[in-house]
Amino acid sequence: MSEYFTKNDIYDKNGTLLLSKGQKMTDAIIAKLKSLGSYKPEELINSDDKQRVVLTPISKAFGARMNIRNDRILEQPNKVLSTIIFESKTKPWWIYVNALANYVDWLYTHSIDVAMISLMMAVELGYRDDELLNIGLGAFLHDVGKLLVPKPIIQKPGPLTEIEMVYMRQHCELGMSSLEPFNLPKECTDIILQHHERLDGSGYPKALKGDEICRNARIVMIADAVDAITSGRPYKQPQEMEVAVKILRNDEEKYHQELITLLEKIL
Template sequence: MAEYYATDDIYSEDGILLVSKGKKITNKAIQKLQRYENLQLKDLIVPANNRLNKQSKRLSKYTDHTIESFETRKNIRPSYNLERASEILGSIIFESKTKPWWIYVNSLGNYLDRLYTHSIDVAIISLIMAIELGYSSKELWNLGIGALLHDVGKLLIPKTILEKDEPLTDIEQAFIKQHCELGVSSLASFEFSEQYTDIVLQHHERIDGSGFPNGLKGDEISQNAKIVIVADVVDLITTYRAHNKPKNMNTAIRKLKIATDKYPQDLVDLLEKILEQ
């Protein structure tokens, strides 16, 4: 039996809402709608396969833009891992826009544009590594969501601190360091599992225990958080910020390799290998 969807809200002549935009319409419902002479149903409903084709086209357009802009920002060559990472991220974004928690991701761009771009970049770099590690589709999906959400706590940090050109005071630095815990608190009502919240809470931890907020060491840090740690630092090094001219990806990798005690070197080596492919 064919399935149809409403392309727009459908009203009766009296202004009564009959069907909401996007709602699936059964053949029985179509027969009832045909009783309303004012309705041009051919313009108001489409078969499900047409709807999916339109979704695919929109998703493809977004994915192509994501790949192109990321390649340009990071000056790296196109690759299978990059293309697949961008496709996965595009799917996550497309499917998640109706989720209640999406307001936080959307708010990143509204609050500070570079926060949204940073979250996109961190998600792509994280997925690139996870694909090489052989993550399943579900694992990639979960990692991608966690990476997108990793900095939501910064929505509670004043813009005056986040955009400050001068060096931060000790008090301001302490304020910024609260964003990991603030992020977890913000997401608490959505009952996310630890595979997401660990990323939000732990992405500033360091292997030697010198990170924050809890000074975790080594395997106390989750694998997904370790991936995002590497992606986060690499993106920060390769992005223009106050007092920081963007470096290339190879320079970022070298900086992480020098700090052997702080960053998971197996993942740093993995990212270097991917970029050389």
């Protein structure tokens, strides 16, 4: 007998998230949704199809924005990220994934996009399956610490003050400490802690330099920067991919230039 899962996020009439996309349905959940007037059978998918469709809307939007014309480039990253998301639903850190989807409107999509870009680069670098899962999970959770940064700071439509910047720069260590009880692999947690470090030592929180920064974080810092530049935010308009690459090229002392070349090759 087939199991059924939610095709999309399900909200109540007040806009509160009731179930995330991909959630397994049970009789009790269906009964609860019916009592709330939020049950729509057409919003369910068969278990045979769930892996295929769970990330399709995000992938198409991502591919279009990144000018990715060959969908095959997204296939393996999509598969890995889909696996990470579904497996996370049974893990204690799922509460943070749900929170990412509800804290500010762009944070969850940013997490997905950074994971996708990072995985695309890792696939091209020949990462093994276990290595792909580690970098994918670390990239997906890289901004968990922002859940502890006040919303007015994250959503501020202008430059941050010095005090606000202090709060913002704490998110790497806050994310690390939030996930510490779950004993994630070091390959994941190093990403969360180091994705704002820079090769010249100008980053934070530890001002690490060069090889002091792990390879995964060197990949994710590029993915994070590229997605931030090419996405809209309350304080800025999105830029084209070519502009993002040029900005990172001009900051040649901060980013691994061979990895930027790799990203250009993929795109």
